[in-house]
Every structure is written in structure tokens, then in C-alpha cells.
Amino acid sequence: xxxxxxxxxxxxxxxxxxxxxxxxxxxxxxxxxxxxxxxxxxxxxxxxxxxxxxxxxxxxxxxxxxxxxxxxxxxxxxxxxxxxxxxxxxxxxxxxxxxxxxxxxxxxxxxxxxxxxxxxxxxxxxxxxxxxxxxxxxxxxxxxxxxxxxxxxxxxxxxxxxxxxxxxxxxxxxxxxxxxxxxxxxxxxxxxxxxxxxxxxxxxxxxxxxxxxxxxxxxxxxxxxxxxxxxxxxxxxxxxxxxxxxxxxxxxxxxxxxx
Amino acid sequence: xxxxxxxxxxxxxxxxxxxxxxxxxxxxxxxxxxxxxxxxxxxxxxxxxxxxxxxxxxxxxxxxxxxxxxxxxxxxxxxxxxxxxxxxxxxxxxxxxxxxxxxxxxxxxxxxxxxxxxxxxxxxxxxxxxxxxxxxxxxxxxxxxxxxxxxxxxxxxxxxxxxxxxxxxxxxxxxxxxxxxxxxxxxxxxxxxxxxxxxxxxxxxxxxxxxxxxxxxxxxxxxxxxxxxxxxxxxxxxxxxxxxxxxxxxxxxxxxxxxxxxxxxxxxxxxxxxxxxxxxxxxxxxxxxxxxxxxxxxxxxxxxxxxxxxxxxxxxxxxxxx
Numbered sequence: 001x002x003x004x005x006x007x008x009x010x011x012x013x014x015x016x017x018x019x020x021x022x023x024x025x026x027x028x029x030x031x032x033x034x035x036x037x038x039x040x041x042x043x044x045x046x047x048x049x050x051x052x053x054x055x056x057x058x059x060x061x062x063x064x065x066x067x068x069x070x071x072x073x074x075x076x077x078x079x080x081x082x083x084x085x086x087x088x089x090x091x092x093x094x095x096x097x098x099x100x101x102x103x104x105x106x107x108x109x110x111x112x113x114x115x116x117x118x119x120x121x122x123x124x125x126x127x128x129x130x131x132x133x134x135x136x137x138x139x140x141x142x143x144x145x146x147x148x149x150x151x152x153x154x155x156x157x158x159x160x161x162x163x164x165x166x167x168x169x170x171x172x173x174x175x176x177x178x179x180x181x182x183x184x185x186x187x188x189x190x191x192x193x194x195x196x197x198x199x200x201x202x203x204x205x206x207x208x209x210x211x212x213x214x215x216x217x218x219x220x221x222x223x224x225x226x227x228x229x230x231x232x233x234x235x236x237x238x239x240x241x242x243x244x245x246x247x248x249x250x251x252x253x254x255x256x257x258x259x
Numbered sequence: 260x261x262x263x264x265x266x267x268x269x270x271x272x273x274x275x276x277x278x279x280x281x282x283x284x285x286x287x288x289x290x291x292x293x294x295x296x297x298x299x300x301x302x303x304x305x306x307x308x309x310x311x312x313x314x315x316x317x318x319x320x321x322x323x324x325x326x327x328x329x330x331x332x333x334x335x336x337x338x339x340x341x342x343x344x345x346x347x348x349x350x351x352x353x354x355x356x357x358x359x360x361x362x363x364x365x366x367x368x369x370x371x372x373x374x375x376x377x378x379x380x381x382x383x384x385x386x387x388x389x390x391x392x393x394x395x396x397x398x399x400x401x402x403x404x405x406x407x408x409x410x411x412x413x414x415x416x417x418x419x420x421x422x423x424x425x426x427x428x429x430x431x432x433x434x435x436x437x438x439x440x441x442x443x444x445x446x447x448x449x450x451x452x453x454x455x456x457x458x459x460x461x462x463x464x465x466x467x468x469x470x471x472x473x474x475x476x477x478x479x480x481x482x483x484x485x486x487x488x489x490x491x492x493x494x495x496x497x498x499x500x501x502x503x504x505x506x507x508x509x510x511x512x513x514x515x516x517x518x519x520x521x522x523x524x525x526x527x528x529x530x531x532x533x534x535x536x537x538x539x540x541x542x543x544x545x546x547x548x549x550x551x552x553x554x555x556x557x558x559x560x561x562x563x564x565x566x567x568x569x570x571x572x573x574x575x576x577x578x579x580x581x
Binding site: 119228233259 | 272328330331334354355356359360362363364366367368370371372373374375376383388392393394396397398399400401402403404405406413440441442443444445446447448449450451452453464465489497500501503507508513514521522524531532533539543544545547551556557558559560561562563564565566569570573574577578581
């Protein structure tokens with residue numbers, strides 16, 4: 001079983017985010033593997049393992065030929081990666097990103113399954129997985145919280161507002177996974193060493209057969225009008241607990257007449 | 260110029276329309292000349308009254324999909340309807356499981372962008388603009404469509420207040436669901452409803468949420484106990500959902516539920532961007548955190564710098580003795 005996992009390399013969410021003058025997110029520092037994607041990588045590794053053969057290929061789009069996050073996923077056990085890096089991609093919107101990823105996935109020989117997170121932690125449009133499925137004309141199951149494969153069919157528990165749906169879907173297909181679908185492994189020392197020599201195929205927009213005008217700013221059929229600070233909440237009262245702070249909370253709730 | 264026609268995704272469960280649908284219909288009425296709903300599911304006829312009462316003149320019904328995925332099938336049906344009766348100026352979806360799927364599939368069918376995570380939508384100089392909060396809601400981005408109609412938006416729940424228009428039932432019009440072929444091969448074979456007691460997280464007047472500061476899964480009991488005493492709902496930060504302490508349905512935040520209760524109590528939650536987006540709109544915020552630098556304290560109406568393991572048991576005891 002061959003699985004392609006789409007992974008995003010993002011600025012460390014622990015650092016405060018910032019925008020460039022053109023309103024794109026600053027991505028010039030070190031990028032890391034989006035934690036949301038580590039679940040898909042782990043799930044893919046386990047499915048390949050359970051199938052008794054095949055491999056996991058990573059697909060990513062990032063500026064400056066960034067591979068730090070890819071190396072993390074390769075260290076977990078993915079076999080290889082395709083990285084699309086090109087100045088022309090700057091300013092790409094979700095649909096443009098999906099077009100690039102779909103083309104990159106098409107370079108992989110006969111994948112049985114394409115896996116993504118439900119959304120990235122920095123852009124969080126949450127539309128890219130279904131856009132990729134649409135572009136590749138694949139069936140899909142989103143928000144998977146449990147996945148099994150048997151006889152070429154996926155059995156997925158799909159998160160819903162009220163609980164979950166049991167969904168079956170023939171392969172090839174695309175699945176987006178929620179955090180918690182599996183517990184991602186920590187890369188071992190051996191894995192980290194091995195990852196250094198695993199192949200990362202770096203390609204450009206032209207290599208994918210896409211016109212530069214379809215992606216980046218030119219392809220994004222939207223423009224940012226303005227970015228403004230949101231109205232701030234009025235600062236409240238901060239007190240240090242001296243053992244009696246719970247009275248203060250009761251008093252506060254009383255004042256609101258909610259008790 | 261107002262928008263001449265707007266389509267709104269109507270979502271329902273067993274004949275009950277979801278609040279987000281009614282919120283969007285109310286907003287659409289303010290923006291557009293004609294407001295129509297579209298719907299997939301067996302209960303289209305049943306909800307026509309409620310949709311009409313909130314301003315929809317018509318409901319385009321894709322009908323029961325027989326277990327087929329809503330995303331791909333509804334998008335195919337909408338694309339076909341646009342082909343036969345023309346495109347609306349704007350198509351509104353809610354940021355929900357099916358809403359996101361359908362909006363994304365439709366965007367590919369029509370090769371149009373989707374503007375996502377909107378908390379407001381307006382018409383400016385003839386095109387639609389969407390407001391999206393970023394960086395934990397500290398900044399607001401306004402984005403405009405430049406690709407003509409239909410403009411597709413995904414709007415966050417609780418962005419608008421639903422109000423009735425006094426309109427009669429929406430006219431039910433069946434729309435065809437074209438055969439989606441292999442791309443529509445996923446099938447729902449069973450539905451599981453998780454039993455919950457007490458008010459729903461996104462409807463409760465009081466929400467009590469716990470985070471990593473609780474230290475261990477067993478301590479989440481304190482959150483449930485406090486929520487019960489206050490007749491509220493228990494919630495959680497992403498950190499403890501990812502850690503497996505509580506189910507995903509408890510999660511408040513960017514990837515979880517948006518809540519706007521009268522009182523939000525955050526216990527042992529530092530206030531990551533991802534969490535703040537989901538609860539910043541609460542009317543009153545009480546935060547308990549031992550770190551005086553925790554971002555959550557900067558938006559709290561009442562902030563307690565203290566240990567949740569000491570404050571919560573005393574608070575629970577004080578409430579029990581009332």
C-alpha cells in the first residue's frame with residue numbers, strides 16, 4: 001500500500017506570528033512540521049505496516065527549499081518527499097495550493113491513499129483537502145478519527161457534531177485526519193540519521209506543468225483590502241490567590257446573576 | 260448596489276435547522292435582494308417553514324443522498340443548478356464538517372476561491388468582502404473577491420444574531436444530484452450519536468473549560484463537576500483533547516467549537532491563539548492560571564493568579580454549600 005501524506009512546514013506556533021508588508025505570513029525563519037500533520041504521517045506509516053508493504057511519500061510546498069519539517073517526517077519513517085518550492089508560489093491561496101499539491105501527488109506512482117490534516121495550524125482554511133480530492137477526482141472522507149483498511153476498502157469513523165459516522169470508501173481515496181487519530185511516534189536517533197540521506201525531490205511550478213499565472217498572487221482570485229487591529233477587550237481585574245480567591249469568583253458570578 | 264441573489268447552505272438534523280443556518284439567512288437578508296437556501300438530506304420539506312420564516316424564499320433540495328457524502332454531491336448539484344439557472348452573487352456556507360467539504364468541492368467545480376473563517380461579510384464597491392480574524396483574533400483581515408460570481412464564503416458560527424423575517428414557508432424546489440462517479444463513492448453506513456447530558460457546549464450560558472494546567476486527565480472531573488453545579492457545559496483546550504483526556508467534541512477554539520456564553524471560565528488554560536479565537540466573544544471571562552504572564556489573563560474580566568488544584572476544589576465547595 002502506497003500512501004501520500006501532504007505535510008506543511010510552518011513557522012513555530014509558539015512564536016508570535018507576523019505579516020510581511022504584502023500581508024503574507026512571515027515564513028522566513030526556521031519552519032517546522034505542522035503538528036497537525038504528524039498524525040497523518042503516523043497513520044500512514046501504520047497503514048503501510050499493516051498492509052505488509054509499500055511506502056509513505058511526503059508532498060509539501062514551501063518557500064526557500066525548506067526541508068526542516070520534511071526531515072522530521074522522514075525521520076518518523078516516510079520513505080521520500082516531493083517538495084515544491086518556487087518564488088512564483090508566493091501569495092497562493094487555498095485553491096492555488098491545492099492545484100500545486102494535486103500536481104505533485106500525480107508524480108507519485110499509483111498512490112492508494114492521499115492523507116492530509118483537516119487544516120493547517122497557520123492558515124487554517126480547511127478547504128485544501130477537499131480541493132485536492134476534487135482536482136484529482138477522488139472520493140474522500142474528512143475528519144477521520146479512526147481508520148482501517150481491508151480488501152481495498154477504507155473504513156473510517158468520521159467526526160460529526162453529534163458523534164461520528166461510520167463511512168466506507170473504496171481506494172484510491174483521500175482522507176483528512178483529526179488530531180488524536182493515532183499517537184505520533186517520536187523520531188528515533190536512528191530515524192533522524194537515516195532521514196538525512198532520504199531523497200527529497202525538489203520541483204518547480206514549471207516542472208509540475210502549471211502556468212505561473214495559475215498560482216501565487218496572480219492565481220489567487222482574491223485580494224487583501226486591509227489588515228487592522230481588532231477592538232481589544234477591556235482589561236479586567238487580576239488578583240493573586242491568597243487562599244480566598246474562590247469567594248471573588250462566587251461574588252463575580254453573583255453579580256452577573258447566573259447562580 | 261446590493262447583491263441580487265444569495266444562496267445559503269441550510270443544515271438540519273431530523274427537521275431541526277441548525278442555528279448557524281438561521282444566522283446566515285439573517286445576514287443574507289441584510290445584503291441581498293433574493294435569499295434562497297439549499298439543502299441535502301431527507302428533511303427538506305420539513306424545514307421549509309423555518310427557512311422561510313428567516314427570509315429564504317426558496318429552498319433548493321438535493322434530497323436524501325442515501326449515505327453519499329454531502330460535500331461532493333451537494334457541490335455537484337449546485338454546479339448543475341448554476342449551469343441551468345445561473346449563478347447567485349454569493350454562496351454562504353457555515354464552517355461545519357459538511358459546509359467546509361461542500362464549499363471546497365464547489366470551489367474546484369467552478370474554479371473559484373473560497374474565503375474562509377469569515378466573521379463578517381459585506382458588499383463594498385460592487386464586490387463581496389469578508390472579515391477574517393487572525394493571530395488569535397487580535398487582527399482583522401479584510402479580503403475581496405476578484406474573480407466574479409459566485410463568490411463563495413465559509414462563515415464561522417455565532418458571527419450573526421438570527422432574527423425572523425416574518426416570511427411564509429420557502430418554496431421547495433428539487434435540484435438534481437448528478438452521478439458523481441468514483442469521486443462520490445464514499446458511503447455512510449452507520450451513524451453514532453454520543454450521549455451527552457446537560458446543555459450543549461455551543462449553546463450553554465456558562466462554559467467551564469480545562470487545559471494542560473490540570474496536570475492529569477483525572478483532574479478533569481473538577482471541570483465537569485463545576486460545569487454541572489453552574490448548569491453549564493464542560494469544554495477543553497486543544498492540548499488536552501490531543502492528549503486524549505477528553506473527546507474532540509469538547510474542544511473550544513479555532514479547530515473546535517466557537518462559544519459565546521454569558522460566562523466562560525478557563526481553568527489551567529494559558530490562552531494559545533488557537534483557543535482564544537473560539538472563546539474571545541464570551542460576554543464575561545474568568546481565568547485561573549498560575550502563570551501571571553498567561554495570555555488568557557489579558558482578556559479576562561476576572562483573572563486569578565493561582566493554582567487550579569487549590570482554587571477549583573474551594574470554588575466547588577463554596578457553590579455546593581449555597
